[in-house]
Amino acid sequence: MKIAPPTKEQIAKAHYYATQAPPQEIDPRLEALVTDVIGRVADKWTMLILEVLSEHGESRFTRIGELVGGISQKMLTQTLRQMERDGLLIRSVHPVVPPRVEYKLTELGMSLGAAFCGVWIWAAENLQSIEQARREFDQRADSKTAK
Secondary structure, X not given: OOOOOOOHHHHHHHHHHHHOOOOOOOOHHHHHHXXXXXXXXXXXXXXXXXXXXXXXXXXXHHHHHHHHOOOOHHXXXXXXXXXXXXXXXXXXXXXXXXXXXXXXXXXHHHHHHHXXXXXXXXXXXXXXXXXXXXXXXXXXXXXXXXX
């Protein structure tokens, strides 16, 4: 799956979030939430589903699975349920036979995508340095195994 680059609006929001300072005293509930959210979005499925829904808008379950690619039906169901529980998306069931279920991001989900847009900015600014570091590491590793 090809991930679309961030939009200008997402970049602007990412820059805004980057300028904000965390509170001096951190509420334990906030700390727990941040840890939970990072754990969730660090899992690739949540990030890929966020990307699919931000790029394609409201989509059916099957279409999301096709666009994400490589995700099992069980994992897609679990991830969508958790994202719905967290308020990141809305699940709409249309009363037709067979039932049609669609998902779309909430403003909260869109803002999470914007917050993580900073990773795109960081990656763009550091792409060459990371590629160079990886090449150097691989060369060192190759020379050690050759001995």
